[in-house]
Amino acid sequence: MPWQSVTLPATADEAERLSDALMDVGALSVSIEDAAAGTDYEAPIFGEPGMPVDALWRDNFVVALFEQNADVHHILSLAAEHAVFNLPSYVIGLVAEQDWVRLTQSEFDPIQISTRLWIIPSWHDAPDSKAINLKLDPGLAFGTGSHPTTRLCLQWLDQNIQGHESVLDYGCGSGILAIASIKFGASSATGVDIDPQAVITALDNATNNDVTIAFYTTENDHSSPADIVIANILTNPLLALAPLLAERCKSHGRIVLSGILASQADKVIAVYSSWFDIAVWQIDEGWVCLAGEKIL
Numbered sequence: 001m002p003w004q005s006v007t008l009p010a011t012a013d014e015a016e017r018l019s020d021a022l023m024d025v026g027a028l029s030v031s032i033e034d035a036a037a038g039t040d041y042e043a044p045i046f047g048e049p050g051m052p053v054d055a056l057w058r059d060n061f062v063v064a065l066f067e068q069n070a071d072v073h074h075i076l077s078l079a080a081e082h083a084v085f086n087l088p089s090y091v092i093g094l095v096a097e098q099d100w101v102r103l104t105q106s107e108f109d110p111i112q113i114s115t116r117l118w119i120i121p122s123w124h125d126a127p128d129s130k131a132i133n134l135k136l137d138p139g140l141a142f143g144t145g146s147h148p149t150t151r152l153c154l155q156w157l158d159q160n161i162q163g164h165e166s167v168l169d170y171g172c173g174s175g176i177l178a179i180a181s182i183k184f185g186a187s188s189a190t191g192v193d194i195d196p197q198a199v200i201t202a203l204d205n206a207t208n209n210d211v212t213i214a215f216y217t218t219e220n221d222h223s224s225p226a227d228i229v230i231a232n233i234l235t236n237p238l239l240a241l242a243p244l245l246a247e248r249c250k251s252h253g254r255i256v257l258s259g260i261l262a263s264q265a266d267k268v269i270a271v272y273s274s275w276f277d278i279a280v281w282q283i284d285e286g287w288v289c290l291a292g293e294k295i296l
């Protein structure tokens, strides 16, 4: 079935709020594209012909997918009303499912994350058979390793897993972080996601990588406290989830938080400091990864 795609320009600061509002009003998926990333993504032209578009509005594009029959104009007005923002000009397109799959596949080549870790799409051969090759089919879930927020988490896991830790990947998407944890030597990993489709995709990816991982939806979450809790979700859900993630982290365990814009890092650190000695670990393309140890 074809879908409707809606593309809206946003500054880096607005992109997350816009993205949250679109998910709240029923978008099937929302992605934030970096307008300066120079990918194959063809940014639409906004504004009246001949009129300059404010440079700030060109930082990011928020791309949301809706069902074919959804009344997108009405839904966007609802989102704007609900989250109190002025609706920018937007472009609606029709995306055939086949085209979407092909588009995703053509944009997703093997990615080298570190000297020893490669992410290999299921339709590609591994360029280095001696590396740790994580086979991945993103399906409809987020998490291909191409986004800086995922990359930062993978690099943290690569540098910090000693072996024998338990890992909880909260907001697991494709399951990439949980699977990588096991490949780096963790003794067990669990994943949780709010999206049942992500859990299905994550289970398939774990099977394809010959690792055993329990994945749960948030509605049916049986995860236990872990030595390492890693969560790559946007700032607002991370703030709301702080007490839960703190409870799921063992005493003196470690927490890794990603999906945070640099301008929002202080807010997240302030909230999580109630439980963790936490600080910025690394920044990549304006996205911050925080890491800390539970002090209680």
Ligand SMILES: C[S@@+](CC[C@H](N)C(=O)[O-])C[C@H]1O[C@@H](n2cnc3c(N)ncnc32)[C@H](O)[C@@H]1O
Pocket (backbone or CB within 6 Å): 141, 142, 143, 144, 145, 149, 150, 153, 169, 170, 171, 172, 173, 174, 175, 176, 177, 192, 193, 194, 195, 198, 218, 232, 233, 234, 237, 241, 259
């Ligand atoms: C940015 S993706 C990260 C996926 C993957 N862990 C990675 O690092 O690439 C965020 C994921 O968090 C999930 N998510 C969003 N809000 C959530 C919540 N409140 N509880 C659990 N999962 C949530 C989304 O469905 C999505 O799969």
